[in-house]
Amino acid sequence: MNILVIDDELNIRKTIAYCLEGAGHRVAAVGNARDARDVTQRQGFDLAFLDLRLGTDDGLDLIPELLNNAPGIQVAVITAYATISTAVEAMRRGAVDYLPKPFTPEQILLMVQRAETVCRLQRQVEGLRADLARTEPAAHLHSRHPEMVRAIHLARQVAPTPSTVLLLGASGTGKGVLARSIHNWGDRWDKPFGVVSCPSLSHDLLESELFGHIRGAFTHAVRDAPGRIAACEGGTLFLDEIADLPLAVQPKLLRFLQDREYERVGESHTRHADVRIIAATNADLERAVREGRFREDLYFRLAVFEIRMPSLAERPDDVEALAAALLPFFAAQCHKNLQGFTDAALRALREHAWPGNVRELRNALERAAILCTSDRIDLPDLPPSLTPQNNPVMLGDPVSLEAVEERHIRLVLGNTRTFQDAAEILGVDQATLWRKRRQYSI
Ligand SMILES: Nc1ncnc2c1ncn2[C@@H]1O[C@H](COP(=O)(O)OP(=O)(O)OP(=O)(O)O)[C@@H](O)[C@H]1O
Numbered sequence: 001m002n003i004l005v006i007d008d009e010l011n012i013r014k015t016i017a018y019c020l021e022g023a024g025h026r027v028a029a030v031g032n033a034r035d036a037r038d039v040t041q042r043q044g045f046d047l048a049f050l051d052l053r054l055g056t057d058d059g060l061d062l063i064p065e066l067l068n069n070a071p072g073i074q075v076a077v078i079t080a081y082a083t084i085s086t087a088v089e090a091m092r093r094g095a096v097d098y099l100p101k102p103f104t105p106e107q108i109l110l111m112v113q114r115a116e117t118v119c120r121l122q123r124q125v126e127g128l129r130a131d132l133a134r135t136e137p138a139a140h141l142h143s144r145h146p147e148m149v150r151a152i153h154l155a156r157q158v159a160p161t162p163s164t165v166l167l168l169g170a171s172g173t174g175k176g177v178l179a180r181s182i183h184n185w186g187d188r189w190d191k192p193f194g195v196v197s198c199p200s201l202s203h204d205l206l207e208s209e210l211f212g213h214i215r216g217a218f219t220h221a222v223r224d225a226p227g228r229i230a231a232c233e234g235g236t237l238f239l240d241e242i243a244d245l246p247l248a249v250q251p252k253l254l255r256f257l258q259d260r261e262y263e264r265v266g267e268s269h270t271r272h273a274d275v276r277i278i279a280a281t282n283a284d285l286e287r288a289v290r291e292g293r294f295r296e297d298l299y300f301r302l303a304v305f306e307i308r309m310p311s312l313a314e315r316p317d318d319v320e321a322l323a324a325a326l327l328p329f330f331a332a333q334c335h336k337n338l339q340g341f342t343d344a345a346l347r348a349l350r351e352h353a354w355p356g357n358v359r360e361l362r363n364a365l366e367r368a369a370i371l372c373t374s375d376r377i378d379l380p381d382l383p384p385s386l387t388p389q390n391n392p393v394m395l396g397d398p399v400s401l402e403a404v405e406e407r408h409i410r411l412v413l414g415n416t417r418t419f420q421d422a423a424e425i426l427g428v429d430q431a432t433l434w435r436k437r438r439q440y441s442i
Pocket residue numbers: 136137138139140141169170171172173174175176177178240280281282358359360362
């Protein structure tokens with residue numbers, strides 16, 4: 001670790017440096033606030049030991065400056081004048097630890113160990129963030145379509161507030177992408193962002209997935225589980241396909257939205273969590289309320305701030321720019337230098353109805369980047385569904401049942417306004433349609 005010791009007593013500086021260097025750390029030691037500012041502007045540090053009385057300077061005032069000058073630095077306060085109020089104030093200003101003088105070398109080394117653990121976790125998080133950026137293309141949130149421009153503008157306005165947001169729009173329009181962007185644009189960006197897809201879990205499991213359970217609460221509850229709300233403390237929980245939230249769980253979510261309070265399944269102890277909820281649906285929630293499948297009070301609580309995402313078919317002028325923005329990501333994944341699209345490919349992209357919206361476009365580009373053998377994506381690289389005249393799937397053709405099913409689902413999704421309408425026409429429940437759509441990458 002690179003450690004900075006800031007103390008006006010030479011003896012203390014020497015003792016701490018001796019103890020830390022003996023444990024293999026690199027140490028710089030300064031005796032006043034000015035030198036501390038200078039050295040942190042020139043050099044990076046993982047940890048600073050800061051004395052609170054630095055001659056005429058107050059060490060407390062130096063804490064925000066250190067945090068600002070040396071990103072990632074942790075500040076541990078040491079003082080001969082320890083009081084509860086200065087300890088609280090030091091923590092409030094961003095210190096991570098507090099040690100009254102006199103202290104032993106063991107205490108100093110224990111602090112360093114704790115700081116090392118935090119450093120390691122920070123690096124792991126950075127590594128995971130970089131991995132995530134490699135698995136999904138960056139959000140492209142620019143549009144020429146007034147409704148999409150408005151959606152992005154509203155999202156930016158609501159991002160810094162703790163308000164619950166309801167995202168509406170057909171499957172694949174980018175509700176999940178926008179939810180993550182709202183999280184990243186607000187001051188919760190460095191806190192967890194969790195996703196729970198309501199239809200992906202059985203009704204019984206969803207409640208414990210969200211709110212946690214205690215050991216023995218039900219047959220397979222062999223240990224306590226904190227639940228996703230607790231795991232997202234300080235951050236955001238994205239509830240996808242909220243229309244599928246079971247009626248039995250809806251009052252519990254409503255209470256959480258109103259009071260930020262909940263109980264784990266099988267427990268009576270009330271817990272509190274600071275978690276922002278963003279919900280999304282492609283269903284007609286007002287109809288679900290009329291039909292008694294969704295509580296009206298929960299709908300009104302969720303709909304405080306609604307953002308509707310237009311389908312890709314409604315904004316055909318955006319297709320080309322979106323495709324151009326997404327292509328470099330897939331080109332890099334295949335280690336290819338792809339320059340763009342041939343005119344024929346561009347025409348096919350523009351003319352396609354995109355029933356699967358941006359998800360379908362993303363999947364088409366991923367496939368095209370793999371297949372492309374020149375420096376431009378050409379028509380044959382695009383999925384057959386984009387050139388149906390060359391590859392129609394007709395009933396009775398020598399094709400698999402799956403091919404017919406996929407084509408039928410695509411067409412029905414493209415011709416219906418909501419996911420729920422499509423499920424009704426197809427005669428399956430929404431969870432089944434949701435799985436089929438994932439299966440066929442629609
Ligand atoms: N604005 C965008 N920029 C880049 N990629 C996008 C954008 N919108 C959507 N995508 C891509 O499309 C995929 C589907 O988007 P997303 O999951 O956000 O849609 P959705 O509306 O939440 O769909 P569903 O209702 O089916 O959950 C994403 O994985 C992402 O790769």
